[in-house]
Amino acid sequence: MRILVAQKDMPNEPSQWSNDDDEDVNVSSLIPATYEAKIVHGHKAVLSLAFDAQGSKFVTGGQNYAVQFFDFLKMDSAMKPFREVFPAES
16 A cells, blocks of 8 residues: 655756756755655555544554554654554454
8 A cells, every 4th residue: 555645746867957047946846745655554455544634644444354543743664553453353
């Protein structure tokens, strides 16, 4: 599962940037704003995905009967959920 947080088109190579002093340069186009996080939710399909109002926390639910809670602000590079529950054990 891939969560795309933000995306903005910008050339990645400095050689593709224009050095023309006569044209207006938008400062926001110089800041890379593409972020991706690969979140793993077991080996079965994810059926539900919900975000909070601020967009910093989200919950996933899937066919493996697991509900996983994630928090972007507290997440480290392991991208693990801070809580996992199984509301319907089979």
